[in-house]
Amino acid sequence: MLSFEQKQSIIESFPELMKKEISLKRLNYHFEESLYEKTIVVEKLHPNGNGFVYVGDLLKYEKLANDKGLVNIRDFDEKSLREIIQDSIDYLSEETDTPIEETWVSRDGTILTLVHDQWNWDIYHQNNLEESFGTREAAMNYLQEEGFKLKK
Known part of the structure; x- marks a missing residue:
């Protein structure tokens, strides 16, 4: 140390x-x-x-x-x-003009988008903000708990 x-x-x-x-x-x-x-x-x-x-x-x-x-x-x-x-x-x-986006899908076909835009990890259903998290891990935990999986 x-x-x-x-x-x-x-x-x-x-x-x-x-x-x-x-x-x-x-x-x-x-x-x-x-x-x-x-x-x-x-x-x-x-x-x-x-x-x-x-x-x-x-x-x-x-x-x-x-x-x-x-x-x-x-x-x-x-x-x-x-x-x-x-x-x-x-x-x-660094200016982050291009957000990171991931598509998450539930068993019934509902699609949510996880977007990292500078400081937050935001979850959108269509154009509506559903939830916002400070870390990717917290957002992913939420999505998984709600039955969503990352679309590959």
């Missing part, structure tokens, strides 16, 4: 991040050039080595991220830490 100082050094090697001290000697690192309201890339880096990196809904991290899109970096090595920080910066600096 990297020490607090090692993590801080790695994080500060990204010139686009701005350090801000918060309570209990913790640090946040902001990406002021973010295209979105969210600007914190590294959140609550603590002297004990704990901290979080924001990854939003990046599918690469869906098994690691909590419901707020944060990944705990306590046990990350240098390579993994650099990679996740760069992925976060890229995520916050």
Whole structure:
């Protein structure tokens, strides 16, 4: 496990991040050039080595991220830490004009569309919004519980 100082050094090697001290000697690192309201890339880096990196809904991290899109970096090595920080910066600096769409079908033939458009995973029946979720996993769980399967 990297020490607090090692993590801080790695994080500060990204010139686009701005350090801000918060309570209990913790640090946040902001990406002021973010295209979105969210600007914190590294959140609550603590002297004990704990901290979080924001990854939003990046599918690469869906098994690691909590419901707020944060990944705990306590046990990350240098390579993994650099990679996740760069992925976060890229995520916050990319405009996603083309939503991801999936078609889900029930046994009786009802068709729903799962759409990822920037921050949310939305479920539509025709043009009507039925549900909205913060993660793909939550949306998929809902669809599966309701008897829908991904159309291949």
